[in-house]
């Protein structure tokens with residue numbers, strides 16, 4: 051998502067000299083340095099890539115086959131190389147809404163991360179045309195994950211675990227490069243086969259170096275971590291951390307397992323589902339388990355409590371998924387209904403069932 055409204059800035063180096071975590075908005079010196087190194091490496095790569103841009107109209111080199119998708123900022127086309135016939139995905143970003151810098155940024159982030167098996171491979175070809183910028187990646191032809199998640203049901207457990215494992219590994223790779231992905235959602239997860247054996251993360255327009263100062267510019271969504279909703283420690287924003295992606299991964303795993311969002315926004319005042327979750331986390335009592343969580347196993351509860359810890363420093367890293375892979379994440383068939391009965395779910399203490407609706411799947 052390049053060339054978007056200004057919502058971020060680099061963290062002031064002076065903050066490091068202040069010393070202590072306080073002056074760093076909660077980042078350690080090492081974390082801040084890791085982000086700064088990532089930012090410098092990207093700047094170098096962008097300068098080199100700017101010199102190697104191919105200046106031509108896309109049709110001169112590639113033949114359009116069909117549309118693969120349309121995002122807010124660009125469209126993605128399946129094309130073939132005119133001489134070789136090789137199929138490729140071409141992401142095209144109009145110059146009216148994308149700056150050269152924004153384009154180079156997304157292009158270079160994708161290029162530096164695309165060596166991981168669960169990240170879409172980039173071909174290192176950037177094109178500047180009269181009205182657009184484009185780059186080429188491998189085409190992934192079975193659509194995105196949102197089309198496979200059955201509302202109110204989710205994915206079969208094995209498929210959900212395969213997706214979660216691969217996405218955690220992709221995010222770990224991104225974090226090891228000093229970057230935070232920041233846009234985990236099913237629409238950005240491409241599916242390589244109908245059984246969802248292999249998935250790939252795409253769209254690096256929001257990815258930024260760790261420690262970049264960032265403010266929320268619109269209303270939060272379920273994937274937005276609560277620390278981004280709170281007043282930021284600096285006027286320019288919150289220094290971003292990989293914990294933002296761990297939160298989004300927790301929400302995504304919940305969606306994969308249930309077909310529901312756990313809440314609309316992580317705001318106690320505005321969202322009763324989130325408030326119920328915090329009450330359950332605080333009490334640990336089974337009678338406080340919120341309704342959307344009934345279908346999950348104890349292992350999934352523990353995994354998701356870790357990833358969805360409201361305190362970013364206490365939150366489990368994305369790699370915590372690995373410790374839960376051999377276990378069941380869903381209640382066995384019928385168990386969720388039994389549990390509902392046990393908990394008097396047709397009534398909080400025998401009253402009529404609450405008429406509240408689960409968060410609707412969007």
Ligand SMILES: Nc1ncnc2c1ncn2[C@@H]1O[C@H](COP(=O)(O)OP(=O)(O)OP(=O)(O)O)[C@@H](O)[C@H]1O
Nearest residue numbers: 051118119120121122123124126139188189190253
């Ligand atoms: N390599 C690819 N192969 C197949 N389909 C793709 C590929 N890359 C993207 N798509 C499809 O195109 C859609 C839009 O792509 P992308 O998310 O990169 O655009 P965007 O404008 O940055 O989106 P957003 O609105 O999320 O910022 C994706 O949701 C996906 O369905």
